[in-house]
Structure formats: structure tokens, C-alpha cells
Amino acid sequence: MTLLPDAEASSHPVGFFPAPRAHGLERLRQFLPAAGRAYAASRNTDFGPERRDNVSCLSPFIRHRLLSEEEVAQAAHGAHGFKGAEKFIQEVYWRTYFKGWLEARPHVWSLYRDAVPAAMSGLTAAEEERYSNAVGARTDIECFNHWANELIETGYLHNHARMWFASIWIFTLKLPWVLGADFFYRHLLDGDAASNTLSWRWVAGLHTKGKHYVAKASNINTYTEGRFSPDGQLATSPEPLHDDWNRETAPGRWPTPLGDLLTPGGPCLLLLHEDDLGAALNVEGVDVAAVAVLGGQAERSPFAMGEAVGRFAQEAAADAAERHGSQLVASVEGVVEFAQKEGVRTILTPYAPVGPGADRLARLQEVAKAAGVAIHDFTRPHDLAAWPHCTKGFFALKKKLPGLLG
């Protein structure tokens, strides 16, 4: 099923974020001087797409592990010390937190995935019109239209704009939160099953029960430096949403660290994929006969994806393949064929956290098993150390940050 309103269909191609890791590293180098107290003081202001020097814009690279959370946090730590870079480091770990939280509740992802097409087909005629105006940037709210266009055109929105947009979508336009999350997921270059789904739930008051985020015209005016002021246009005292999705169903279910897999099983194929393109990956001691990168894109939405998202993911995979001197493979069947051609019976791959990438690797498991090829996935040390502290609120993880950074 594809549904692409006019304004989305006419989206422009983007050159804002070239994918290679080298570009991410250069961006990190440029941003580092601002990652200390300047970041803490100015990060909440959205100066507009022409001026993004107060935030890192590293999320598309981190999302694919073209840069690792660890190397970004350590670089800021090295430049400013823990106290100086604390706010930036915390933000990097918000991503880790959301991922760890979802690991313990994989059903939240399945429920969300099933809810998207159901919500779309359940829209009333009036809601359908509001939805079409929202994704087509044709509402009466100027700032909202601006962000819808910016998202489609650049694949990126400032964090505060994401919060305002989600709040207006849910509480003023009264549209289903899952369709807003889907709209983001189809267009964000950093679109991530955990950060996106759970941030939308957080705004709605579903992540932290009863605590919702209500966008205020005065706050938008202040933090856009007067670019927007939607006075009298926004819902002022809406109720938070409710559901019963948050129960923990799978605590600590992620797989072994790499070290535990170093059994004398013969040479293996190392497989990188869209959730982990191998930034700062240490496979010392592993007998790697060849490296493959699974290209293409796992299905993030039942509806049409933004063009720039697919392009960024494809360029990211091609860059990883080139850097690792490896084969870019388009399908899970192709991965197994490549392993057979290389004469290996074991594929080793970094763990894909809950989301469409993991769903795709689950299919690889089936195809490989039928061909007599074993797949072992391993969890990165960064995730292994942090995820056990991510099962409740962010505060439990925040307390551990100095220790986690060593």
C-alpha cells in the first residue's frame, strides 16, 4: 500500500547530509568546540535550517553506526571533560536509553507497526482531511507547515521542532500519534525505531505515564528567536493519552558479547547492516575470511518512504563496503550465497536492536538455517554496559554515565 500526498510526492532531493563516515567525522571535528557549555546553553534554540552550529547534526551517522555513540561521547569528553560535556553526553545516551528500553519491550515495536495501517484505514473523513493537510504542509499553523516542508526537504528537524511538531499533531490537530511517528519515520535520515517511536510516546504522555509535552506559542516564539509565534492557534490544556503498552516483557534478552563467540569455529563472514555499519568495531581475534554489507533498506513503513532516506542508507552502506574492502549485497539470500561462495559456514554480525533491521535479520536466520549456515550475533560493549540500566526511567542510566565513560 502506498499513500503519498501531493506535497510529499514533490519533495526535493537533498544534498544536506552526504553519507560517508569521513563526512560524519569532519562534522564531529567541526562541532567539537561547541559540544561543551555552549551546547548546554544554546541547544534548545532552533535557529532554522540555515544555521545548525549549536547542535551536532550527527544523528544520521549515529543511526547507521557510521559513527558510534561511544566515539562521539568520548570525543566530547576528551575535549571538554565530563562536567563540560555532560549535557551533550547525556543527549547521546538518550538514544542508548531508548534502544535499551525497547529491547526489554519488543512488543511495543510490534504494536506500533500493526497500529500504523490500522490507524490510517480508521481515519474519519474529517481526520483524513486534517492528515492530508498536515503531511502536505497545508494547515493553518505556519510553523507546523514550515517543519513539515523542512522535514521532507532535508530529512532532519531540530529536537525542539520535533517536540513542537509532535505535540501540535497529537493535541491540536488531534491526529493519531502513530501516524505522526510514521510520517517522521518515512522522512528522517536518522529515523530510528526506538528514538522515534518512544519520543512520540513521550510527547503524548504514554512513555512517562501522565506526563505529556504541550507545545506553547510563547516557547516556540522564544526558541525560534521570533521566527514563529502561533498565538491562539495551539491547544492549551489537553489531556495526556493513555494505553497499556509499557510493561516489561523481555528483560536482558540481547545476545552475547563478541568475546564469548570466539570459539574455534573456523573462518567466518562478518556481516554489517543498516543498524551497524561497523564504526569503531573491534573484531580482533576473530578469523574473518570476508566482510559483507547488507545494502537496501528494511521496511520502516507500510507507506512510501522519502527519497532522501533511501539514498542516505544506500550511500552509507556503499561507503561501509568500500572502507571494509567488502562486498555490498542487496538481499538476505545474497548474503548466504556470498558466504557459500567464500566457503564459510558461519556468519558473525553485530546485533540489530528491535526494529525493521532486526526483522530483516530474522529472515536471514531462516534462509541461512535452510542452507546449513550458522548465524551468530554479538552485542557491542557500549550497549552491553548501558542497556541493563535502561529498563525504567532515564535517571538510572544518567547516574551511571561517569562510570560508563570510564
Ligand SMILES: Cc1cc2nc3c(=O)[nH]c(=O)nc-3n(C[C@H](O)[C@H](O)[C@H](O)COP(=O)(O)OP(=O)(O)OC[C@H]3O[C@@H](n4cnc5c(N)ncnc54)[C@H](O)[C@@H]3O)c2cc1C
Ligand atoms: C518526536 C521526536 C522524534 C524523534 N525521532 C528521532 C529519530 O527517529 N532518530 C533519532 O536519532 N532521534 C530522534 N529524536 C531525538 C532527537 O530529536 C534527535 O536525535 C536530534 O534532534 C538529532 O539532532 P542532532 O544530531 O543535531 O542532535 P544533538 O543535539 O547534537 O545530539 C547528539 C546526538 O545525541 C542523540 N540525541 C540527541 N537528543 C536525543 C533525544 N532526545 N533522544 C534520543 N537521542 C538523542 C542523537 O544521536 C544525536 O545525534 C526524536 C525526538 C522527538 C521529539
